[in-house]
Amino acid sequence: MSTDTAVRTAVVFVHGLLERRPMDIFDDFAKTVLPRRDGHWEYYPQPVEITDSYEARRYTVPSARTDIYEYDWSFLMTGPRYAGFIAALARLFLRRPSNVPDQLFGIWRAAWLVLIVPLTALVGVLVVGGWYLQSGVAGWIIGLVTSVVVLSIALAVLRMAPRALLRSFLTTGFVNAARYFDLLAPESHVVRRAIRGGLVDLLYTLQQGRYARIVLVGHGLGGCIAYDALTALWAETHELRAVPAERPEGLGSLRGLEAAADRLTAEPDSAGALDEFQAAQFDLWQDVRGQGNPWRITDFVTVGTPMALADFFVGRPPILGGLSRGDGRRHDLFDKLTREGVVVRCPPRSEALPVDAAGVGPASFGFDGVLGAQSPFAVTRWTNIWFPVRRGSMRGDWFGGLLRPLFGPGVREIAVSGNLPERLRPGVPQIKYFKYPDRDAEGDVAFHLREVLALEDLSGLDVSVNAPEPDPATVERVVYRSWQRSM
Template sequence: MRHAVVIIHGIGEQKPMDTLRGFVSSVTRNQGTDGKNIEFYSKPDELSNLFELRRLTTASAEDEGRVKTDFFEYYWAYNVRDTKVQQVLTWIWQILFRWPWSLPKRIRPFHIAIWFIIFASLALILSGYDIPFMGEDQPMWIGAIGTLLTAMLSYLFTGYVGDAARYTSPSPGNIAERQKIRKDGIMLLKSLHESNKYEKIILVGHSLGAIIGYDIIRNLWSEYNTKYVDGKYKDQLLKFEKDYAQPENVALNIKPYQSAQEDLLYQQNDGGNPWRITHFITLGSPLTHASFLLAKNISELKERMKERELPKSPPVFEVIKNINRFTYLPDFKKPGRVLHHSAPFACTQWINVYYENDYVGGNLSEYFGKGIREHKIKIKGSPWLRFVPFLSHTHYWSDDGNLKRCEASLAILTSIIWDKKMPEKDEKEKQTVQPDANELAGLEL
């Protein structure tokens, strides 16, 4: 059996394979025997619908405890075309016309600063102040600079910011693009599952790709959650539910929780559920701004999570007969309970990575649950990268071979991708502990 890693790119005029090649070159560097690079090869990608795409496959090295790994790129940029400046400006104005205190603390200063600039500019104009070079006799170079800046802003808006504006805005003009992006991503992940080649699938989302990955998981899981029906590990599932269907004010130790997730996924697999997504890694994820990207405000975001539209880790539970539940009986004639449709992160571990000065990303556990392993890291390199806001956003791996600046991010990525400690199934069976029947009394129905 193999492992699969799927990388979802972020905003911008991305070209097929650019993201994948840079990512794979970075995570294979110095990861082989004696610090050598892991070799990889370009092979046809039979699972994607684009001939532009290839899969990059590593050579197997069983003596090192490493299995063959296939890397795929989910390329979606070609689905968002013909963005208009007006669409982006409308989206920006919708964000600007929010009360600053309703926005995440991380971007609140930028929101206030923009309004300060707007009011200062208006005050300057209304005061009648004679701005140099703004009269009828302005030099030609002023007009040329203005034209150049306008063209640059137009390209930035339509080629980059427009991707986020259109994907996160469910207006009628964006629905077709949103649907196509999600549908193609789901088809790729379903193809990986149905190929029966992979015992482990890791989904990595950078920037807007993190939101797309989240949407793919939450929609795909609803096709898999009821496939665990034999009840072989029903006591273990009840124990997991008892331990982690807890109110948000109850402390959660992340290491035991993710270990329990790993156990639960194996039990689900062995019990008939073919779900194989072991890890969801978000890099510089805008989901930290979910209160205005996925909802109108924090209250609406929490309500949509409570309604199980947006999954959390641990899953949202309901109280049934004084018992906290995120499982249910799909068929009373069958022995086992199943996880509900909004519980993918009962089985899938969520790891979030962001730089201190990357304000596109940020902490996710505040909204999406304490079961997310958070990594707030520092970038190395020039003062520009280390201190100027947002510049670190494109440096979670290296496209130019300079791994030093992103070594903190790569250490996390490589530890997950090349994990040599993951037990084999026969070892996992020996580790499966039968819960105390008395402890679970009354929880089954």
């Protein structure tokens, strides 16, 4: 393998918006992660020969030895448009104020005011009209006319408001998330399988190619899709290797990662502990590649993802559960999914803990020189970027937010402080993350993405190039692609 291909990077971008023109978000994303040179961005369109999808796109960046891929899933999102929407909306809005997530509290309060104020005014007018019924013909006429006018306006608003709200781009992300995670409609199961399978196939093929490193970026709902595909691919390939697990060096950095994970669990707010943990992740990734495992995904980046509300979408607490004084039920349900392996955390939950064991326990991510099926984030660093929302405000991204409370302290959280005033416009920031690539001052989205992706930093990747190819026979299993599984 030549030196040029040895250090080549693949960036896989998973968009988060269903209603959009082709290539718009992908083009904006490419400009946001790449610096401008001599007045323009140096990236060039190239065909995608590695997948049977005609919707896939690729840009090549010669100066950074990088290829940027877009995974387009929109054509696979079939079935009822509002599947699961009403139940998800009820879970979020039928709640005590203290049980409403910070990023949604402003819109939650506004929605209830929009509903309650007209209804209160209508009731008041009807009461006044009823009083006029007892005071003569003139008052009766005034009361009747006023009541009819107000009632007509109220019915028109109640009829038009839900339709306008559902069709608004402000709610598109929420509608798509509810639709993707709907567990009751059979069509949703088919949709999720097709969407995840396509991305798993793309990542699997990229790992067999010339790339030394792969970075997976998910925007909005694309973060959920990317997370599902990443964990599914790891479960399929984590045991693959080309050398005996008993070799003397083995996974030499595993113990260091476990120690760093224990420290991070004990000191979740320590920036030093997080830096140490992510450095240990990269060291262990190098060891895993040295064993011959094909895993090349070094970084997972989520941007404005509704995974911050995963305990609602995935945990699916009782619809009226938020009306109770405590809201622990939804956290218990999400923790149960973690113990059952449906959700994986960063740092991973100890592979030595049984399903019914509470807590996290001392870190233990591998057995006999092989990492466990629940430990993709033992070797993949996770960064989350979002426009923050102050509790009670409507300015910022309503669907993005902190992931650490749900997915663990190993997630590096970046609340964007730049990109003013765009990020302060109510609701709009969800579609504005990649709209200002020229703004790359410290604190802007472009600045953070370029720093995290580090496309021009090629150091430390040589070990991934010389790693032997994985041999499925060493673990007595064969990995089948989704098209093979369906035969």
